[in-house]
Amino acid sequence: MTAAACQCRAERKTLLGLPDDVLTLIVKELNELAISRLYADMKLLVGSEEDHQITQLLDSHNPGLKHIRSLTAVFDSEDNENNIGQAQVTLGMMLQMLPRNSLETFSWRSWTPLSKKNLELLYRNQRKITNMEVVATDYEIDEAMISRLSLDDMAKNGKTLNFLFNSKYALEFANQLIRRCPRPLKQLMIITNFKAKYYSAEENYGEGHLPLQDSADRHGRIFSTMFRRSLGEDDFLDASEPLQVETIILTGVSLHKATSWFTKLDGSALQTLKLEMCDAAPKALSELCRIGTGGLRLKEISISHCESANGGDIRGTLEALLNVVQGLESLSVNLCCSPNLISIQSICRHEATLKTLKICCTSGTREEKDEDQKGWLYFTPENFQYITKRLRNVEHLVVPYIKCQITDGFDKEEMKQMFDALTGSESNLDNLHSLQLLTRPTQQDLPSPLPDGFLSQLLAMHAKKLFAAKNSKTKKLQRLQLVSWGTRDGGKKNLSIFTRGQQSALLGQPQLAAVPVSLGWVEEEYGEDTEIIQCAAHN
Numbered sequence: 001m002t003a004a005a006c007q008c009r010a011e012r013k014t015l016l017g018l019p020d021d022v023l024t025l026i027v028k029e030l031n032e033l034a035i036s037r038l039y040a041d042m043k044l045l046v047g048s049e050e051d052h053q054i055t056q057l058l059d060s061h062n063p064g065l066k067h068i069r070s071l072t073a074v075f076d077s078e079d080n081e082n083n084i085g086q087a088q089v090t091l092g093m094m095l096q097m098l099p100r101n102s103l104e105t106f107s108w109r110s111w112t113p114l115s116k117k118n119l120e121l122l123y124r125n126q127r128k129i130t131n132m133e134v135v136a137t138d139y140e141i142d143e144a145m146i147s148r149l150s151l152d153d154m155a156k157n158g159k160t161l162n163f164l165f166n167s168k169y170a171l172e173f174a175n176q177l178i179r180r181c182p183r184p185l186k187q188l189m190i191i192t193n194f195k196a197k198y199y200s201a202e203e204n205y206g207e208g209h210l211p212l213q214d215s216a217d218r219h220g221r222i223f224s225t226m227f228r229r230s231l232g233e234d235d236f237l238d239a240s241e242p243l244q245v246e247t248i249i250l251t252g253v254s255l256h257k258a259t260s261w262f263t264k265l266d267g268s269a270l271q272t273l274k275l276e277m278c279d280a281a282p283k284a285l286s287e288l289c290r291i292g293t294g295g296l297r298l299k300e301i302s303i304s305h306c307e308s309a310n311g312g313d314i315r316g317t318l319e320a321l322l323n324v325v326q327g328l329e330s331l332s333v334n335l336c337c338s339p340n341l342i343s344i345q346s347i348c349r350h351e352a353t354l355k356t357l358k359i360c361c362t363s364g365t366r367e368e369k370d371e372d373q374k375g376w377l378y379f380t381p382e383n384f385q386y387i388t389k390r391l392r393n394v395e396h397l398v399v400p401y402i403k404c405q406i407t408d409g410f411d412k413e414e415m416k417q418m419f420d421a422l423t424g425s426e427s428n429l430d431n432l433h434s435l436q437l438l439t440r441p442t443q444q445d446l447p448s449p450l451p452d453g454f455l456s457q458l459l460a461m462h463a464k465k466l467f468a469a470k471n472s473k474t475k476k477l478q479r480l481q482l483v484s485w486g487t488r489d490g491g492k493k494n495l496s497i498f499t500r501g502q503q504s505a506l507l508g509q510p511q512l513a514a515v516p517v518s519l520g521w522v523e524e525e526y527g528e529d530t531e532i533i534q535c536a537a538h539n
Contacts, residue, residue, distance in 0.1 A: 035067060039065070039068050040069050041070045042072070044073050044090075046075050046090045047083040047087030048076075054093075054094070055093075068098060069105065070106075070131075072105075073094075073109065076110070088117075096125075104129060106133060107133055129158075130158060131159070131160040132158040132160065132162070132177050133161075133164070134162070134164065134173050134177065141172060151176060151180060156180075158180070159181075159186045162191075165191070183244040185243070186245075187246065187247040188243070189249040191253075214257040214258060220257065244269040245269060246269055247271060247273075248270065248272070248273050249272075253279075255279060255283060255284045258280075258284060259287045260287075267288075270298060271297070272298070273300070274303075277305065278305070281312065281314060282312035288321055295326075297326050298325045298326075300330040301318075303335075304335075306335075318342060319342055323349065329353050333359050333360065335362070339363065344383050348387065354391055356395065358397075359400070361376075361377040362375050362377060377400065388427045388429050389427065395431050396432075396434045398438065400437070423477060431479060432477055433481055434480075435482070435483050437483075438486070440459070440485045456496055459498070461514075466483055481499060484498065496516065497518070498515060501514070
């Protein structure tokens with residue numbers, strides 16, 4: 001190479017003013033960073049007609065496989081029941097192609113049992129999983145299989161336990177994991193599904209054996225099997241050991257005979273409690289109240305309960321728990337068939353720490369689509385004003401809208417009191433970021449329905465009033481960014497979301513506007529703030 005050619009090559013620059021080799025290195029690093037973000041959390045739909053597209057992913061030269069940290073496999077057993085074999089093969093190929101010990105989380109989202117071959121393949125190749133999940137099984141996890149999997153060694157990394165129960169075999173496996181995982185646990189989640197084909201709430205496995213769920217007069221398998229010390233003891237609950245866990249999530253679990261287990265929870269470790277449609281939930285809350293008298297600091301409480309289906313006075317026990325808990329930051333209450341709202345005094349007791357408040361209570365059932373049949377329970381204007389005055393640190397607020405008809409012109413006295421509670425001089429909602437009003441004005445007394453856009457314009461007008469409070473003399477709601485009406489229950493037309501924006505003007509400065517946005521926009525804009533999304537999409 002001549003001296004002139006060397007000089008020409010040295011002077012060659014890229015569009016960015018950098019040498020080619022430097023730019024190549026930058027692009028390579030950016031490409032690696034993008035691939036790691038793209039592949040980190042992988043969700044696959046298996047057992048469908050599109051399975052052949054997954055084979056493009058299963059290439060040994062695919063640089064993204066080594067970056068997969070979380071794998072969720074979804075199989076829709078209702079639509080593709082005959083394709084379960086295909087789904088198992090596709091998932092097996094995926095597990096074989098993954099580098100060893102690369103996964104941290106694995107989830108099988110189906111009530112159809114995961115094949116024994118895939119379960120062994122998962123736990124044999126992925127030894128560093130921290131999110132341990134017991135999936136639907138229809139086979140026994142015996143001692144020989146536990147030995148082959150070296151479960152003692154693998155369970156040492158377990159920090160989160162997610163249990164999806166469909167059989168006694170899944171319960172036995174859960175017991176094996178609980179006995180081996182270190183304490184304290186970050187999360188314990190238990191989900192049951194009564195509608196699944198592979199689940200029977202009252203199934204007995206032979207004469208003298210227990211059903212899966214507790215009932216009012218006998219123990220069930222879930223708590224008695226999962227938390228017993230050894231497989232040979234009969235007095236299960238009395239022999240169970242205290243469990244240190246930060247988060248407890250129970251969905252569809254009967255708690256009739258689990259109260260003694262709740263009394264043995266380590267109250268100093270528990271931070272989050274979520275109970276959804278659990279029979280005898282009031283009994284469990286009553287036992288937690290006893291722990292609370294000795295010191296119980298819960299950061300989050302979420303209760304979803306139907307008093308007619310699940311039984312018990314959930315309001316009274318929840319209020320008692322709120323009176324003994326300290327440091328509460330998030331409270332979500334979703335009650336149906338309830339005669340009254342929970343006491344505002346028990347809520348406002350946590351005014352110094354509460355940041356998220358979601359209150360959704362109806363006197364009707366969840367299945368009712370008509371707003372009047374649901375029987376929404378509303379705060380009185382006086383009680384709502386008391387909340388806005390006391391909860392000075394709340395950031396996300398979800399409450400029912402004061403009942404109002406369009407024929408009232410939105411000018412009835414109760415409506416004015418509600419807006420005064422939000423924007424008046426006594427309001428202390430300076431930190432409020434998102435506000436969702438669960439009900440929308442009705443059109444019942446009108447001879448014919450109004451055009452679809454008319455109601456949206458009225459809601460936009462009132463959202464603008466709330467946003468404009470920042471510029472008023474009182475300067476309230478300075479951080480408010482989202483206002484929404486309705487829920488997702490009735491489809492897109494029943495959910496109206498507005499964000500603070502500006503409208504260009506022909507002359508002068510741009511003016512404040514309430515800009516209608518979709519739920520997808522909210523998820524994209526506030527992807528890192530799950531509370532905002534949950535409030536905007538609350539149902």
